[in-house]
Amino acid sequence: MNIREPNAIDRLVTLFSKLPGIGKKSASRLAYHILDTDASYARSLAEQLASLHEAIKRCSVCGSFTETDPCPICTDMTRDVHTICVVERAQDVRIIEESREFNGRFHVLGGLIAPLEGIHPSDLTIGQLLLRVKQNDVHEVILAMNPTVEGDTTALYLQKLMREEDIEVSRLASGLPVGGDLEYADRLTLSRSFRGRVRME
C-alpha cells in the first residue's frame, strides 16, 4: 500500500476486502465508487450497517434471522406445523422461501457436522430439533443441506436420529440442474442423477 494513499479510503478498502468474494482490487473499486457517488448513499449504507445487529435477532424457535421473536414463519398458523425443513444456515431460509415450494416450518442447524474442523453434533441445534419434533407431532423432516461431504454426513446422522423417533425423513433431490448440460455435469452429480432417476409414467 502506498504511503500517499488517503487514510480514510485505505481504511474503507481494508474493511471491504474482508467481505467474502471481495479482493483488494474490488474493495478499492467499491470505495472509489462510493466516493464518486452522492454522499447520501454512503450515509444510508452507514445507517443500515450501524443498526443491523440491533434490528436483526435469531428466532428463538427456528434460529432464522428475524426482526420479531418468534419469527413470522414460526407464528404463521396457515403454515404446516407438522413438517420441518432443516437447513444449515439462516440465509438458506430466505432461498427456500423465495422458491415458494415449501409451506412448513424451518430449523436452522447453525452448521454441518465436520469432525476434522472440530464441529460435532453437540455444536449444532440438533437437541432443539429433536425437542421440536416431539412437541409438535412432526410427521416429516425434510433435510435441505447442500450435497457436500459435510452435508451428507449431517443428513445421515439426522436420518438415524429421526428413524429412532419413527419420523419420516426426506432429502432434497440431487442431480442435473435445470438448463444444465450432461457435458458439463461432474461424475458425482451424474451418478446421483442416475440413482435418483424418476420413472416417467
Place this chain on the structure above:
Amino acid sequence: MNIREPNAIDRLVTLFSKLPGIGKKSASRLAYHILDTDASYARSLAEQLASLHEAIKRCSVCGSFTETDPCPICTDMTRDVHTICVVERAQDVRIIEESREFNGRFHVLGGLIAPLEGIHPSDLTIGQLLLRVKQNDVHEVILAMNPTVEGDTTALYLQKLMREEDIEVSRLASGLPVGGDLEYADRLTLSRSFRGRVRME
C-alpha cells in the same frame, strides 16, 4: 422479494446491490456475512462510510482524492514539477502511484471526451490543465487514459492542444500484457503491439 424477508436485511441488500459488480445474490451474501460476523465489523464499516465524504476532498490543483488540500503529491517538492501525467479518474492516480514508475505531478480530467454521451472537452478539467502547463513550465505531458475509443479521442484532442503550446506529449504504450499469451490477444491489441514494437539492440 419475499414479504417475510426482515426489512433491515432487505434494505441493506438493496443498498449493496447498487454497487458496481454486486448483483442481488452477492448483495445478499454480503449482508448475511456481515450479520454472521461480530457486530464490531458492521460498526467500523458504518463509521468509515459515514465520515468518508467529509474526510476525503478533491485536490484543488490536480483533482485527485486527498485528505489535505493541496494533496501530498502536489506539495511534494522532491517530485518533478515539469512533468504531468494526465488520467481520467481520481482512482487512476492510486494505480499509477502503486507502480512507482512515475515521479511527476498528476492531473485528473474527470472523464473522457464522449460526444455521444454528451461529454465535451468543456466538461473536463482541460482548461485547468492548460493553465498548469503554462504556469509551471511543464516540459512533458504523459497521457495515461485507457486505450479505448474515448481514451484515444481524448488523447488526440489533448495532443493537438499541447502541440500548440509546444509541449512534448507521450502516451502510455499499448500492447501485450506481461505474462499474456498471443493466443488470447485480441486483434486490436496485437496490431498495436506490432505498430509499437521496440527495437532490440
